[in-house]
Amino acid sequence: MIKVKLFDQEHEKDLELEMNRFLERMEEKKLMDIKYNVAAVREDEDEQIYCFSAMIIYRA
Template sequence: MIQVKLFDREHEKDLEKEMNRFLKGIDERKLIDIKYNVAALPEEDEEEQIYCFTAMIIYRS
């Protein structure tokens, strides 16, 4: 059966740590793909941006 695991963090290092923890529990041969995306949105009433780092791991269970 094919499954996905979704990750969503504001900091790339947090995303990396969480994904690595999850990947430790998966047999490498069952990993199909990893999709990664970054979105930058302006913060309301400020000149800063909010970043959203997301990833999806596709694997066989």
């Protein structure tokens, strides 16, 4: 069976930490792919919000 795990953080280091924790528990041969995305939204003149997200595709 193929599954996915989704991750979403406001800071890239938080995303990295969360993903590494998940991957530590997974057998390497089960990992199929990792998709990564960054989105930026400007709320006003002074503030820009980032969203760092990723999806791990793996065999269960």
